[in-house]
Amino acid sequence: MIDQYMLRYFLAVAELGSFGRAARSVSVTQPTLSAGIAKLERELGARLFDRDRQGVSLTPAGSRFLVRARRIAAEYEQALSEIQAVPEPRLLRVGVLGTIPTRAVEAILERHGASGADEVLELLDGGERELAERLERGRIDVALTVIRPHHARFHPEVLARERYMMVLPPEHPLAGEAQVPAEQLAQDRMALRRHCEALPEINRFFTQRGVRPRFVLKTTSDARVLAIVRAGAGIGMMPEGFADGTVRFVPVRDFELARDVGLLFASDAQVAVGRTSPFIALVRAHYRKA
Amino acid sequence: MIDQYMLRYFLAVAELGSFGRAARSVSVTQPTLSAGIAKLERELGARLFDRDRQGVSLTPAGSRFLVRARRIAAEYEQALSEIQAVPEPRLLRVGVLGTIPTRAVEAILERHGASGADEVLELLDGGERELAERLERGRIDVALTVIRPHHARFHPEVLARERYMMVLPPEHPLAGEAQVPAEQLAQDRMALRRHCEALPEINRFFTQRGVRPRFVLKTTSDARVLAIVRAGAGIGMMPEGFADGTVRFVPVRDFELARDVGLLFASDAQVAVGRTSPFIALVRAHYRKA
């Protein structure tokens, strides 16, 4: 069985001349890609690449196979675009992760309305698992959410990497720092976002450093967290995407956790739709700017 | 992701006009095939078949896709045959299941030698698991063994279905019957093949009928079982492939257990080799005759 993923890996390596770079370009780890190429070579019964230092190069057999592989990939593309010749009435069902800043969604929707596109939207809020399930069942066409490794089947498109940062009121003594050590936050009281996907890791990080902050609020409302911080009643921990100028976002030293925000598509067909949808274009534009 | 298996299912349904028949032709169950087509239709965002009574038929979108699907399948074929243009020195490493009758292997090897083919063979005996593992690692090219559902990845090719039958000496009172009920064998003494892959099921069958035969021999040698039977010292239970004219093979009533004997290939490449190898041609011929 020569599965599609092997062709993808092969084309990437042939183009980039390196297993590592190819792995990054197809969003898998290097061992995964090595295994994929190894399996392809076993299936074909021929070595496709010469592994030298300073880059891998195609063997003669590899060159011949490259021609075929390109053609197969092209046929897949054509089959897809051909069958979606009639794009149907433009209804796009969009799942939006609850922890995507409301402000961002609002701004995109506003522009979408102003653009006068005849695209009808159905928006649906939900958690990570809920959105994945609805994508799976074809109940939504696309989701704006956090991208995880096991989302590979949904044709993930990462739009932005958002670090988790400390949220401080502008008048906080550390608000001007480039970064703050966890220990200096022991006195502050925290607004705790109970719905945060990174909550367990954040807790672990602080307890490992012996810091056990008191909380002033437990909530599932991001707006309320920002309100508390603005009022100077506490501090918070949020993805930088929530930055809005009224509060200060400061990285915590040695805390590298981030989330990848992006699009997931229900199917190949929806990926194709995504290339023409005005709404999705606006989503991309929003994150390119930010 | 439009994986290869979906294309295989689609082409089968398009050709045969029925999910059930298509499922049989690609060796999966009907629900599996239904799920595959459903997924393909989701991925493409279009219905490919109209499900009516008296047969399914292609939708317009399905017809268009059929053209592409055929082309992709053809490209796969060409890529494979092209890369194996140079077949290398003809060394074929063959794994043979221990419970394949020695007589059969012997006959095939004899004919192979007589044919004067310049194909060098390496034979290796082993159990089911051992052979599968060696195929997996590419240590053997092909295996003649029992085919199981989970061997799908080895491109299985079933050559014969062998029922398990009672082996009786020609002078046994039941040797002439078309079939014998288990209960009438309670008095006989059995030669028990300890290496038999079906031993647990055979035991279960007899004990469920309250028959608990005494054994006269426990062995891992099929030749010795046949010797015991020939000598009239006991009876045995073996796949019908062992029939050789010196003993009688009689089906046991209500005992339907059978094994599928056939070929497994290490990879796509070896399937291609299998199309030209004289040895494999002889194996196929042997089972077609029998």
Place this chain on the structure above:
DNA sequence: GGTCGATCATAGACGCTGTCTATGGAAAGC
């Protein structure tokens, strides 16, 4: 010449998904 960095291969664990068996529902035939 050791140490570091870069690159591809290997080992073990995890979890998605394609497969199975068992069952449901709906149309056609007797």
Place this chain on the structure above:
DNA sequence: GCTTTCCATAGACAGCGTCTATGATCGACC
């Protein structure tokens, strides 16, 4: 009616593609 013949659905299992962690090998650089 009852049976037969389709395809669809539900739940369970297991294979394999993926990950992290580690090893092996070579070149570069004081």
